[in-house]
Amino acid sequence: MTKIVDVGTRLVHIEPETLRTDAAQTFVRQETILVTVRTDDGLSGTGYSYTIGTGGSSVLALIRDHLAATVLGEDARNVEAVWARMLAATRATAFGVLTSLALAAVDTALWDLRCLRAGEPLWRLAGGAHPSLPVYDTEGGWLHLTQEELVENTTAAQRAGLRGAKLKVGKPTAVEDAERLAAVREAVGPRFELMVDANQSLTGAEAIRRARTFEPLDIAWFEEPLPAEDVAGHVRLARATTVPVAVGESMYSAGHFAEYLSAGAAGIVQADVARVGGITPWLKIAHAAEAFNVKVAPHFLMELHTSLACAVPAGMYVEHIPQLGAITHSALHIEDGHVIPPEAPGLGIEWDEDAVEGRRAA
Incomplete structure (x- = not known):
C-alpha cells in the first residue's frame, strides 16, 4: 500500500549568508516550511517552500489546518490527483501566494516520495x-x-x-x-x-x-x-x-x-x-x-x-x-x-536534522 498516514510540518528560520537588497526590499530571513509525508509502506518524503521575512507561520497554518487532513488516506503515487484535491480544498484562497506556497510544500514532498519509490533522481x-x-x-x-x-x-x-x-x-x-x-x-x-x-x-x-x-x-x-x-x-x-x-x-x-x-x-x-x-x-x-x-x-x-x-x-x-x-x-x-543535477533518488537534498531542529521556530 502507499496510503498517506501522516503529514508532519516544521517552520525553520534561515538567516541569509550576506546582505541582500533590491529595488523593493531587503532580504531579512528565509522562513522555510518543511513538510514530511509518510505512507503506510514505511516510506517518507520531505518537501519545502519558503517566504522572505514574513508569512511562514500562515503557510504552516494552512497546511496544518486544511491540507494535511485533505491528503490523509490518499494514494501518494497519484500525485496529480492529490494536487487537484488540495487545490479544490483551498479554492476559496486560490490562486494566491500563501495557498501556492502551502501546496508546493506538500507537492514537493510527494515528488520526493515518488522518486524514492522509483529509485530515480528527480531530474x-x-x-x-x-x-x-x-x-x-x-x-x-x-x-x-x-x-x-x-x-x-x-x-x-x-x-x-x-x-x-x-x-x-x-x-x-x-x-x-x-x-x-x-x-x-x-x-x-x-x-x-x-x-x-x-x-x-x-x-x-x-x-x-x-x-x-x-x-x-x-x-x-x-x-x-x-x-x-x-x-x-x-x-x-x-x-x-x-x-x-x-x-x-x-x-x-x-x-x-x-x-x-x-x-x-x-x-x-x-x-x-x-x-x-x-x-x-x-x-x-x-x-x-x-x-x-x-x-x-x-x-x-x-x-x-x-x-x-x-x-x-x-x-x-x-x-x-x-x-x-x-x-x-x-x-x-x-x-x-x-x-x-543530483543522481541520488529523490529530490537530491540531504537534510541536516540537527541543524533543522536548531533553527526551528516556536
Whole structure:
C-alpha cells in the first residue's frame, strides 16, 4: 500500500549568508516550511517552500489546518490527483501566494516520495532532458553594493567559471544604473552574460527608457521590470526593446504564465516551484514555455531548480544564490560553470536534522 498516514510540518528560520537588497526590499530571513509525508509502506518524503521575512507561520497554518487532513488516506503515487484535491480544498484562497506556497510544500514532498519509490533522481524522473546546465551568479549583484564591489564580485564569478551574473537595477536615476552596468561590462568583456533585475520597481515608461540604455551593453535579460499584474505593460516593453523580458517569480499559477506567453509578454520564463504550487504545476509551465519556444531560467531555489531545469527541454540557466547550506549536508555539484543535477533518488537534498531542529521556530 502507499496510503498517506501522516503529514508532519516544521517552520525553520534561515538567516541569509550576506546582505541582500533590491529595488523593493531587503532580504531579512528565509522562513522555510518543511513538510514530511509518510505512507503506510514505511516510506517518507520531505518537501519545502519558503517566504522572505514574513508569512511562514500562515503557510504552516494552512497546511496544518486544511491540507494535511485533505491528503490523509490518499494514494501518494497519484500525485496529480492529490494536487487537484488540495487545490479544490483551498479554492476559496486560490490562486494566491500563501495557498501556492502551502501546496508546493506538500507537492514537493510527494515528488520526493515518488522518486524514492522509483529509485530515480528527480531530474531524470521528471524528464531527463539535460545532464547539466550553465550557472549564473546573483549573490554578488545586490543593489546596495558600490560600483567597485559589483565589478569585484562579477569578475570573481567569472574567474570561478560561472557563465554569467545578474545585477540589481532600480537606482533613482537611469544614469546610475547604466554607469554601474557599463563598468561591469567593461571589466568582464563581451563573452560573459549579464542579466539585470528591477524587482517590479518601474513604471512602463521608465522600463522602456532604461531598457534602451541596456541594449548597447548586450544584456541577456531584463527581469521583473514591472509589477507582475501589468501584463499589458510587459507587452509594450517587449515590443519596444531588443532585451528579452524575463518574468515569473511573482506569478502563482499556470494560467498567469499562459496569459503572458500568449500575449508575447515573456521572453524568458522564471517560474519558482514554491510560488506556483509545486513541481506538478511547474512542469506544466515549463512545457507550455517550450510550446511557445521560450526558455526557462527558474527563480531562486537552486537546490530544487537544478533538477527541474535539467528535466525539461526548455531549461536554460540555474541561478546561484546559496539558500539551504545551513540546514543540509548536500551541496550543488558545479563543473566548468555548469551545475550537474543530483543522481541520488529523490529530490537530491540531504537534510541536516540537527541543524533543522536548531533553527526551528516556536
